[in-house]
Each structure stands twice: as C-alpha cells, then as structure tokens.
Amino acid sequence: MDALSMATVLTTISILLALVLWLPISLKARIRKTEIYLSGEPQSMFSVSITEVSWAVRRVFERIYKVLVSHVQTGVFNDWFALSLPYLLMLILLLVIVVAIRGGGV
C-alpha cells in the first residue's frame, strides 16, 4: 500500500465509522434549544421579511442610484442630456455598425 491509497482508505474508514458512532449518539441525545436573549422581549416579536434578504443587493445598487439621482433629477434638462449623451452616441454607433454589416435594405 502506498501513502496516497493509505490516506484515502483511512479517510474513508474514518468518515464511515464516525457516521456509525454519531448516529446512535445523535438520535439518543436530548437536545434543548434556548432562545436568544433580547432584553426580555420574546423572539416572536421580531421577524425578518423576504424583502430584508435583498438588503445587500440594495446596498450595492445604492451608490449607482445616488449618482443617477444627483445627476438626473436636478430639474435641468441639460444635466439629463449630458448623462445620456454617451449612451445615445453608443446606440447610434451600434446602429451604424449594424447597417454597415447588413446593408441598408430590409
């Protein structure tokens, strides 16, 4: 037996025997779970809604949102146009490329 196969065999035996020993202990164990201490308030008072799960996503997009708000929602049309110009130019460029490749006809 070489060292690598020895390690593989002994690991497999460990995992299997641990499972065999763990099952009766785990099934027989009386497990009591204690609630988190919340300054005397019951835990049922606090709930997490599904929208709270998106907290991290919202946090990431918050910066983009803030940039958009500060640049677009100023009440001045030129601000909106200045921000949109590169995007519009890109669309026009894309259109020109498509026309150049496919030709003008439908």
Next chain:
Amino acid sequence: MELLVEFFRLVFTTLVYPGLFFLAVLGLISQWYRRKLVARLQNRVGPKYVGPAGILQPFADVYKLLFVKELVTGAYTPARLILYIITLGIVALSASSALLPLTPLYIKADYDALVFIYLTLYASIAVSLIGLGSVSPYPSLGGVRYATMLLVFEPAVAISLLSMVKVLAPSTLSLADALGSPNILRAQQPLQGVFQLATLVLAALSFSMALLSKMMMKPFDIPEAETEIAGGYLAELSGPALGLSILLHEVEISLYIFVFSNLLVPIPPVLPEPLSIVTSLLKYFAVLTILTLVAYSMGRLKPDQALRTLIKVPLLLSIISLALAFTI
C-alpha cells in the same frame, strides 16, 4: 475476501487497539494523573471519590455527559453537525493509530508520516469548528484564537515530527520504522552522529513546545482561558457535545504524547514486538509528567505574546531541525 479481511482489520485497529478504546482509556487515565499531579503541587487532594484514589472520576464524568445529561444549545447552533465534527475528529485520530507498530495488524508505507500528520489535522480543525459553530461570542472567540494559533503550531508539529522521522528512518520516512528503530544513532562517522543528535534535540524541543500549544496547556491555554473568555470554545457546550469534546482532547493528548515519547526515547524493546507496550507506557508517563510540570509552572500568555513565542521558538527550531535532517 482478502479485501474484506483487510477492511475488518483496519476497523478493529481503529476502534479497539491501538485505536479508540485504547486511546480513550489511556487519555482518561492521563487526565486523572495530570489532575492528581497538579493537585499535589497546589496542596489539594484532586480526584478522590470514584474508584481507587479517584482514578475512575474522568470515566464517570464522560459517561454522565454522554448518556445522562441533555444537550442545551442556542437556537441557531447546529448541534447535530457539531456532534458529527467532534466524532469525526476522534475517529480520524483513532484511525491514525493504525500506523503505530503495537500489534502485528499495523499498516506501513513509505512516507506514511505525512499520512499521520494529515489524519491528526482533523482533530485540530474540529476543535476550532466547535468554537466557530456557536453563535455565542465566547466560544467563537475561543475558536478563532485556536484557529489563529493552529496556523503556527501545526506547521511546527508537522515539521519537527518529519525531522525526527527523517533521522530515525531516513530511507522510508515511515512512522513505524522510526518508532521501531531500536538504535537511535546509526551513524557511520562521529560527526554525523553529533548532527543527528542535534537534530533530534532541536526537533524534540520544538515538538514539545508546539505540543503544549496544541493541547491548550499553559502558557498557551488562551483558546479556553476560563477567567477571560469563560472557558472559550467549550463555554456553550453541554451533555454529549461536551463529553465528546473532552474525549477528543484526551485522545489527542494521549496519541501525540505516545508517538512523541517513543520517538524521543527509542529504548530497545523488551518483548519481541517492534514497540513494546510496557516500555512505551513508561516513556509515555515520563514525558507526560515533564510536560505537565513545565505547563503548570507557568502563567498564561496573551494571544499576541503566544503567537510571537510560537513563531520565534518552536517554528524556527523545527525549520532548523528539518534543514539539518535533510543535510546529514
């Protein structure tokens, strides 16, 4: 058929001798011995009531925790997963004892010292996961402290063990060959012998210091500092989880000291087996006494001091000893 026989042979060595049963009994007797020794030093009585001179006290404690007490955990602690992690740690340590040449059933391969190091790593990872698996801050802090120290003491233990095995069994790097080696110095020239002895001394010093840290004995008992973080990684455990954790700790101590004492003092065996159990146990208790006396004569270090000490002394010594072992 041959494969089945081989399988049952490994199961027997893992579960009975020199595996789980032997290591657990040895570990719990060692716990009683350590407690009695420290009690003598501190002018106390120590374990007294269960069995002659209280020798059965650790057995009674573990039995009661495993089979009588209930497991109380926090609402978000994965209790059953923690039980499995601890059991896996204990069984992996027991499986690694199949490499010890105590019975004719032992297995051997070239470079199997590396397999021993790999299997014993499960126990260290299990200890840090026990702490990190709890939502309470004290066990988490204990787990993090252990995991941080693990990054330093585990390489030190592994490197110094490899150095000792390299000196004692240079061609095979096999643990069984190193443990069964009756002659410590088989040097052809006197200078080579001096280098071999220096390597062994450096590796032994490094291994014993790293071992104190691995066993969470003073001055490196910061993962379970009772007065500071309320018992650390064990703080939130109870019932079977605590019983198994104690068993894991004792099995780890007994296995490591058993291997270390037999590598350190390769006395020729009295009986025809490669490793005589009587001489091995005598060496084991001698090393355990020295380590316990050293540990309990010191106070606890702070986490940063402990890390700095571990890097400066055992890790450095182990690297020097490995360099020497591969030079000679």
